[in-house]
Amino acid sequence: MSKERIWHGGDLDKARRLFPEAPEPWIDLSTGINPIPYPLPDLPPHLFERLPSPRAQMDLEVVAAEAYGAVDAATVMAAPGTQVLINLLPVLWPRSQVAVLAPTYAEHAHAWRMARHQVTEAASLEQAENADIVVLVNPNNPxxxxxxxxxxxxxxxxxxxxxxxxxxxxxxxxxxxxESLVPHLPENAVILRSFGKTYGLAGLRLGFAIAASETVMRLRRILGPWAVSGPAIAVGKQALLDRDWRDAAQQARDADARRLDALLGPVSDQVPRGTTLYRLIESRHASDLFAHLGRRGIWVRRFEYNPRILRLGLPGSEAAWTRLGEAIAAFRNAKESE
Structure with a gap:
């Protein structure tokens, strides 16, 4: 059984230990979460005082089915975050040959290993498809x-x-x-969708599994009743119905991603890549840049398997953009003077 420790973004306690002299407040760019969250509505007290009703969760799943393009709401199940689903899925099958398309989000391979499946990390679909179960992230992280x-x-x-x-x-x-497979759901596929990243509300803990109704029923039995909180159901339903907000957020974050690429391009050996919510750079100076930013209170994501890459999320304010821009300019000047 694997005893590996997996490092994730968002750990500012670790940042403060590594860079105790860094100025506060920290700018956390180590996650891929929308830095401009969906505005929380006023929530009635009864959402906190009562267990959520099955009908309320069903209504949320109907809304999620429409938002994600699912043909049938019976194929959609809400859960307290996709991480819970990542840990549950290996329980659905007996010990199998599992191929995870890698490198990717490390929790996938870890969860299947913990459930005692035989796991290989494949570098291509050709290497993966002889397995009993193929796991991949699309778009891939990082x-x-x-x-x-x-x-x-x-x-x-x-x-x-x-x-x-x-x-x-x-x-x-x-x-x-x-390129989502949700509208064309194969009977032998399970698709995970995250709510918190897009809507900037990761702490709400809400995600969805989309699969054939029989598979969804099995997952429901394992997850048990009242898995999703009343506040998460209410906020999730309102946000998923708000297409105007999502369209505006997508346009704004697309512009932010282009702005971040313009900042990062001069310190990257390759054109920055990634998704709208995070950008990945590759540089022979990545370790130096990580430390340079850390000393200035800017926390970014590094990866043990490849010390030449760094992932940066989007700054959430003009003050954060300014600090990041000044820090990168100082790094460039220092390298040019060496």
Missing amino acids: DGRVLKRCMLLGLSERLRQRGGWLVIDEAFADFESD
């Missing part, structure tokens, strides 16, 4: 790679013909070009 829908439909069909399954994490799909 590099933003997008696999075309036609490729995934072909893969799911080849897996189906021999009893295999496809698991797709679409956590960052909302603001990206539409």
Whole structure:
């Protein structure tokens, strides 16, 4: 059983330990969460005082089905965040050969290993598709790679013909070009969608599994009653119905991503890539840049498997943009004078 520790973004306690002299407040760019959150509505007290009703969750799932393009609301299940679903999915199958398309979000391989499946981390779909279960993230985290829908439909069909399954994490799909498999859901696929990243409300803990209704029923039995809180149901329903907000947020974050690329391009050895909500750079000076930003109270994401890459989320204010721009300019000047 794996005992690996997985590092995630958002750990400002770790940032303060590494850079105790850094100025406060920290600018946390280590996650891929929308820095401009959906405005929370006024919530009635009864949402906190009573258990959520099954009808309320069903209404949320109907709204989510429409928002994500699912053909049937019976194929959509709300959960307290996609991380819970990542940990639950390996329980649905007996021990199997599982291929995770990597490098990617490390919790996927970890969850299947913890459930005692035999896991390989494959560098390509060709290496992965002989497994019983193929797991991939689309768009991928952290590099933003997008696999075309036609490729995934072909893969799911080849897996189906021999009893295999496809698991797709679409956590960052909302603001990206539409290659989602949700509107074309294969019977042997499970698709995960995240609410908190797009709407900037990660602490609300809300996510969705989209799969054949029989698979959804199995997941419901494992998850148990009242898994999603009343406040999460209410906020999630209102936000998913607010298409005007989402369209405006997508346009604004697209502009922010282009602005961030313009800042990062001069310190990257390659053109920045990623998704709308985060950008990835590759540089021979990545370790120096990580430390330079950390000393200035700017926390970004580094990766142990590749010390040449850094991932940066979007700043959430003009003050944060200014601090980041000044820090990058100082880094460039220091490198040019060496």
